[in-house]
Each structure stands twice: as structure tokens, then as C-alpha cells.
Amino acid sequence: DFNLQLDDKTKLLTYDGSKGVLKYNWQGASAGSLGLRGQSENPQFYVKYTQSYLPQSLSSAAEAQQRGFVVKRELIRVPEGDAPRTKTPIEQPNKTFTFQMGDILEEHIQVVNPERRHFVAVSAPFAAGFELLNPNLNIASADANPTGQTTDAGDYQAYLDDKVIFYFDEMSAGSYDFYYRLKATTAGDFTHPPAEAEKMYQLEVRGNSHGARMVIEGE
Known part of the structure; x- marks a missing residue:
């Protein structure tokens, strides 16, 4: 399990391994953090972050x-x-x-x-x-x-x-x-x-x- 911290709120993300990867999407410009919840035999994990946006003006x-x-x-x-x-x-x-x-x-x-x-x-x-x-x-x-x-x-x-x-x-x-x-x-x-x-x-x-x-x- 992972803790995702966004806007002073913590969201629990659970990974069961059935889909190969765990994905989470959100909207907004807030900074956040991701970390393991509790103990794990293999504490290493890989995170890929992608961002898309529209310009405010032409x-x-x-x-x-x-x-x-x-x-x-x-x-x-x-x-x-x-x-x-x-x-x-x-x-x-x-x-x-x-x-x-x-x-x-x-x-x-x-x-x-x-x-x-x-x-x-x-x-x-x-x-x-x-x-x-x-x-x-x-x-x-x-x-x-x-x-x-x-x-x-x-x-x-x-x-x-x-x-x-x-x-x-x-x-x-x-x-x-x-x-x-x-x-x-x-x-x-x-x-x-x-x-x-x-x-x-x-x-x-x-x-x-x-x-x-x-x-x-x-x-």
C-alpha cells in the first residue's frame, strides 16, 4: 500500500499486482508526495509521473x-x-x-x-x-x-x-x-x-x- 499526499490530504492507494502497474490520475497544480505505507520486504518501487496542461493564453x-x-x-x-x-x-x-x-x-x-x-x-x-x-x-x-x-x-x-x-x-x-x-x-x-x-x-x-x-x- 502507498500513501499519496495531496493538498494536505492523504489518500491510500492499494496495489494487488493484478494489472502490472498501479495508476492514479488527478487534476490540479498541487504538489504531492508518495510513500510506502507500513513495512515491506521489498521497499523499492518505481514511479513514472506525466503531466499535461493547456496554456492560459493563445x-x-x-x-x-x-x-x-x-x-x-x-x-x-x-x-x-x-x-x-x-x-x-x-x-x-x-x-x-x-x-x-x-x-x-x-x-x-x-x-x-x-x-x-x-x-x-x-x-x-x-x-x-x-x-x-x-x-x-x-x-x-x-x-x-x-x-x-x-x-x-x-x-x-x-x-x-x-x-x-x-x-x-x-x-x-x-x-x-x-x-x-x-x-x-x-x-x-x-x-x-x-x-x-x-x-x-x-x-x-x-x-x-x-x-x-x-x-x-x-x-
């Missing part, structure tokens, strides 16, 4: 953080014809940007890495109303080719339905620029999560840009 309201990396994000509107492109840095959280169906958006992610690091991932999730234009596909149109020049795309890239990821086995100290294009395909109000850079096996070393809101208006 990721569009997330503020930029610098915990080893500096990450900035810039939106570049790509007009038709020879009209000049408009560049808008995301300089504050929860700012709203409005697009029309069919608009082409070039994103610029800048990451500053102050020292040489290994196993780094640069991830740029984007709003659900956009479709990624992957220039590596054989059927890709000219619109998929960004005008900006990516400094170093890393050792491996993942072009997914909801994000672009650049993986580095080794990232030297310096400033890195990443460019890719999106197309507005679905009308609505969407969350544009922050871009992130992190050490894959040391997650406390990270950084992210501000989050934003994307409004796509129908034709």
Missing part, C-alpha cells in the same frame, strides 16, 4: 524570450508584378496582420547564436490558414522560391503542413537567416505561433520570437 500572445538564442521574425508581403515588397518585423506579441486569399507571404526568421552548439533545431510554425510553398517539390511554382537568401539551411530540413524545421548537427556562433514562402488559402482568424531555436537535448537553452495573429479575408 500562442499569438507569447512574448519573445532569450535563453541562449535570439530569434526574430519578419513578414515580407510579395505583391504581383514589379511592385515593391513590404517588410514588417513582428516587434510585439499578439499583433494582427491581415491578408487576402491567394496572397503570397515570405517569412524571414533570424537566429543569433552566441557560441558553437551541437544538435540545434530552428522551428517556424505558421498559421493554419496558410499553405507552405515547398520549393523542393517538382511541381513547385515560381512563387515558392523566396527572394531572400538562407544563410545555412542546416544538415536536414523538414517542410511540414504546419511548420518548417531546420536541424543542425553543429551550429557555429553567428547570425543565421532563414527564408520560405506561404500562401493564404483559408479565410479566418488564426494564431501564428512564435518561431523557436533550441538545443534538442538541452531544452532549457532556447529562444523564441513574438507570437502574432493572422486574419485572412475571403475574395
Whole structure:
């Protein structure tokens, strides 16, 4: 038997061995403790603790953080014809940007890495109303080719339905620029999560840009 201490209350948990493991679920953010009740011939036991939660606010309201990396994000509107492109840095959280169906958006992610690091991932999730234009596909149109020049795309890239990821086995100290294009395909109000850079096996070393809101208006 075990004593589970939660919120100054003690709950008795009994394990009979019939199901292999003893499970207990609870809701809330309270800290607790677990210990054996009474004496046991084998006082050693293994505990696995898992936690799931929902954020208190949307990721569009997330503020930029610098915990080893500096990450900035810039939106570049790509007009038709020879009209000049408009560049808008995301300089504050929860700012709203409005697009029309069919608009082409070039994103610029800048990451500053102050020292040489290994196993780094640069991830740029984007709003659900956009479709990624992957220039590596054989059927890709000219619109998929960004005008900006990516400094170093890393050792491996993942072009997914909801994000672009650049993986580095080794990232030297310096400033890195990443460019890719999106197309507005679905009308609505969407969350544009922050871009992130992190050490894959040391997650406390990270950084992210501000989050934003994307409004796509129908034709």
C-alpha cells in the first residue's frame, strides 16, 4: 500500500499486482508526495509521473524570450508584378496582420547564436490558414522560391503542413537567416505561433520570437 499526499490530504492507494502497474490520475497544480505505507520486504518501487496542461493564453500572445538564442521574425508581403515588397518585423506579441486569399507571404526568421552548439533545431510554425510553398517539390511554382537568401539551411530540413524545421548537427556562433514562402488559402482568424531555436537535448537553452495573429479575408 502507498500513501499519496495531496493538498494536505492523504489518500491510500492499494496495489494487488493484478494489472502490472498501479495508476492514479488527478487534476490540479498541487504538489504531492508518495510513500510506502507500513513495512515491506521489498521497499523499492518505481514511479513514472506525466503531466499535461493547456496554456492560459493563445500562442499569438507569447512574448519573445532569450535563453541562449535570439530569434526574430519578419513578414515580407510579395505583391504581383514589379511592385515593391513590404517588410514588417513582428516587434510585439499578439499583433494582427491581415491578408487576402491567394496572397503570397515570405517569412524571414533570424537566429543569433552566441557560441558553437551541437544538435540545434530552428522551428517556424505558421498559421493554419496558410499553405507552405515547398520549393523542393517538382511541381513547385515560381512563387515558392523566396527572394531572400538562407544563410545555412542546416544538415536536414523538414517542410511540414504546419511548420518548417531546420536541424543542425553543429551550429557555429553567428547570425543565421532563414527564408520560405506561404500562401493564404483559408479565410479566418488564426494564431501564428512564435518561431523557436533550441538545443534538442538541452531544452532549457532556447529562444523564441513574438507570437502574432493572422486574419485572412475571403475574395
